[in-house]
Amino acid sequence: MAKQPMLKFVEVERAMPAKRDASLRNKDFQEIYAEYAKAKAQEQASRCSQCGVPYCQSHCPLHNNIPDWLRLTAEGRLKEAYEVSQATNTFPEICGRICPQDRLCEGNCVIEMSGHGTVTIGSVEKFITDTAWDEGWVEVIKPRVERTESVGIIGAGPGGLAAADVLRRQGIQVTIYDRYDRAGGLLTYGIPGFKLEKPIVMRRNEQLAAGGVTFRLNCTVGEDISFQEIRDAHDAVIIATGVYKTRDLxxxxxxxxxxxxxxxxxTASNRKSFGDAVPEFDNGDLNAEGKKIVVIGGGDTAMDCVRTAIRQGATSVKCLYRRDRANMPGSQREVQNAEEEGVVFDWLTAPKAFKGDTVTGVIVERMRLGLPDAxxxxSPEVIEGSDYVEDADIVIKALGFEPEDLPKLWDQPELAVTRWGTVKAEFTTGATDMPGVYAVGDIVRGASLVVWAIRDGRDCAEAILQQLNAAGVVAAE
Structure with missing residues (x-):
């Protein structure tokens, strides 16, 4: 009888890929986790208990078939594991790197709840797809039949790219319009290389371009082209702009x-990694080298900022957050990595005022947690008389993002938005009240996770395909 390849969580302990020493990794922008060797990936995948009700899958926004590709990995059937993973996730190697697995799939692992330590789902997912790229299993998109219908996508972030992938595989002509000079959105310019090295994103962009997706970059809607021109050029339009307006101090x-x-x-830091000329970095305005840095905020963007500042050679990096560690919205894994690398967190603090015409310090007030809010x-409450000054040469505001005023920017007053400024769109399909216009990702949800944008893009693309197929049947009749 063949040996049972699964259910080894009792005899095999959880083991993440090796993490580079903090004193070395905090000096460069390379990813901090090593890759699993094949044998180690198989061993860790074999810890899956193959639940009858897999909570990891139900808590994944994409509902990835996690137990299936874990079993295939444990059995050494890596190409099949990749195919199962790719069936529900457009960019599994990206999600494997940047998803907050501790809050999603791994955080709901049954064996974790039983005290045995979660399966390292994200690291195995990353290993599977990296192997697929190395082995040439990731192929250029080749639709069986080319169709005449076209879809315009505004925004080349994860939601727009995921929708483009689904549509092109069905032969739809796809054009993506984006304000930046490289596709990828926050994957390219917002997330540092130590979490997501840029060649990982660029090869997906190249795969889409080779598969027939047209990219119109350096193209700002409302300036270089009007929204109405895009509508007139396509059978459907997807708004996938994300949210880029910063909440103010x-x-x-x-x-x-x-x-x-x-x-x-x-963005300045990531542009430097591409070798771009970045005057604001070179003149020191957006460069932490030799400076005291204060970052205000407690989300994943704040974690990206503090860890970037350390790598740029800041003399000190402080993070101010108005609640305590247990209540911060960012990943606890990211906080731990930041602390290892030399970041200091001042919990229960908030800025009250700022010193100097060119900032020299932050007047900070201490907080305590009061009664629950809505x-x-x-809710954080100010402790009167607790003010102190934190010296700073650069203060980075990482308080979250809000949507831009698209109806005004695009001269489209009929584009309905919520009271938060996000686009009103139908759940699952992304359809708006404007015929043939859809919206996905953060511009609908507000600032959220990459995995949710991918889910929205895929769902919206499927809805558009159904609409186009139905219209084709009617036309044929």
């Missing part, structure tokens, strides 16, 4: 020079 001195947006800071989280 309040208080005296908040307009001082040296207080910068997280997106500007991270969301159920305890």
């Amino acid at each position: 309040q208080g005296p001195g908040s307009g001082a020079k040296g207080i910068v947006r997280a997106i500007d800071y991270l 969301t159920g989280r305890q």
Whole structure:
């Protein structure tokens, strides 16, 4: 009888891929986790208990068939594992790197709940698809039949790219319009290389381009082309712009020079990694080298900023967050990595004011947690008389993102938005009230996860295909 390849969580302990030493990794922008060897990936995949009700799958926004590809990996059937993974996820190697698995699939692993340590789902997912690229299993998109219908996609982030992939595989003509010079959105310019090395994103862009997706880059809708022109050119349009407007700081001195947006800071750093000329980096405005850095915020963007500043050679990096560690929205794994690399977190603190016309410090007030607010989280309250000054040469505001005013920017007053400014769109399909216009990702949800944008893009593409197929049947009749 063949040996049981699964259910080894009792005899095999959880083991993440080796993490590079903090004193070495905090000096470069390479990914911090090593790759599994094949034998180690098989061993860790074999820990899956093959649940009858797999909570990992149900808590994954894409409902990936995780137990299936874990079993195939444990059995050494890696190409089949990749095919199962790719069937539900357009970019599994990206999700394997940047998804907060501790809050999604791994955080709901049954064997974790039984005290045996979760299966390392994200690391195995990354290994499977990296192997697929190395072995040439990832093929250029080749539709069986080319169709005449076309779809325009505004935004080359994960939602737009995922929709493009699904549509092109069915022969739809796809054009993506994006304001930046490279596709990928926040995958390219917002997420640092130590979490997602840029060649990983660029090869997906190249795969889509080789498969027939047309990219119109450096193209700002409302300036270089009108929204109506895009509507007139296509059978359907998907709005996948994301949210890029930064929530602002309040208080005296908040307009001082040296207080910068997280997106500007991270984009400058990522552009340098591509070898671009970045004057704002070279003149020191967006470069932490030799400076005292204060980052305000507690989400994943704040974690990206503090860890980037460390790598740029800051003399000190402090993160101010108004709640405590247990209540911060960012990944606990990211906080741990940041602390190992030299970041100092000042919990229960908030900026009150800023010193200097060019910022020299932050007047900080200490907080305590009071009664729960409408969301159920305890509201931070100021402790009177607790103010102190935190010296700073650059202050980075990482307070989250809000949507731009698309109806105004695009001269489309009939584009319905919510009271938060996000586009009103139908759940699952992404359909708006405007005929043939859809919206996906953060511009509908508000700032959210990459995996949710991928889910939205895939669902929307399927809805458009159904609509186009139905229209084709009617036309044929």
